């Protein structure tokens with residue numbers, strides 16, 4: 548059985564997010580990291596492999612992104628993936644969420660996985676959508692926000708977080724499952740695994756290698772059109788009360804809240 552895990556390189560959480568007004572795209576320069584939500588997907592794959600209830604022969608990390616995204620694949624391999632696939636092509640730049648999901652599905656079609664695992668959201672785009680788009684193209688069931696996975700009758704019984712509580716859903720394989728961060732505590736990679744990551748097999752694929760229709764990807768193939776971007780208005784500075792006399796300070800805070808009808 549093969550598990551593919553979708554992983555994405557994203558700007559580091561400490562980097563301030565901004566849209567580049569000249570391109571209408573997120574400015575992805577600066578420090579980057581493996582999307583933290585994807586480390587939970589890799590860990591879920593590792594636990595399925597180590598749990599022994601399914602015969603998992605291979606875990607494959609798959610990303611679509613520029614040259615630099617190879618670092619996300621190295622990180623994924625250091626966390627346990629056996630090999631990785633890097634879908635990279637200038638024709639894919641500027642793809643919106645539908646185009647990205649289509650391109651990833653084409654790469655996955657070639658791999659024929661039994662399970663596709665991914666993070667519930669990326670730390671930069673935060674669309675929460677790729678899983679559903681990929682599943683639609685693969686004609687496979689899609690489960691989102693999954694926080695528990697059990698192997699039952701050769702399929703998976705999943706508990707998923709919903710607004711009203713939890714759903715328990717059983718799916719046959721193949722299936723596409725996006726996991727929430729409550730599902731597990733990702734392991735830390737060992738030094739040996741970090742050092743060995745670059746030696747694990749990594750396949751580079753262009754759009755044509757996986758049969759992507761060029762008219763459905765990239766800026767021209769994307770249906771989202773970005774209009775004008777404006778920075779949010781600057782917030783007025785807050786009021787700082789120097790605490791020289793605590794009773795007076797409390798009175799001032801209460802008066803401030805009262806004035807705004809907050810108490």
Ligand SMILES: Cc1cc2nc3c(=O)[nH]c(=O)nc-3n(C[C@H](O)[C@H](O)[C@H](O)COP(=O)(O)OP(=O)(O)OC[C@H]3O[C@@H](n4cnc5c(N)ncnc54)[C@H](O)[C@@H]3O)c2cc1C
Nearest residue numbers: 553554611641643644665666668669672673674675676677
């Ligand atoms: C007009 C437009 C142009 C854009 N141009 C670019 C661009 O040039 N470069 C760019 O990086 N983004 C671009 N984006 C953003 C890009 O569409 C989103 O990053 C992408 O659609 C995925 O959305 P998300 O990351 O919010 O996915 P979510 O649905 O929040 O992600 C869920 C999970 O999907 C998986 N995933 C998401 N993206 C990838 C990926 N690329 N590879 C592997 N797994 C993935 C991860 O496991 C992630 O945890 C553009 C968006 C728009 C609207």
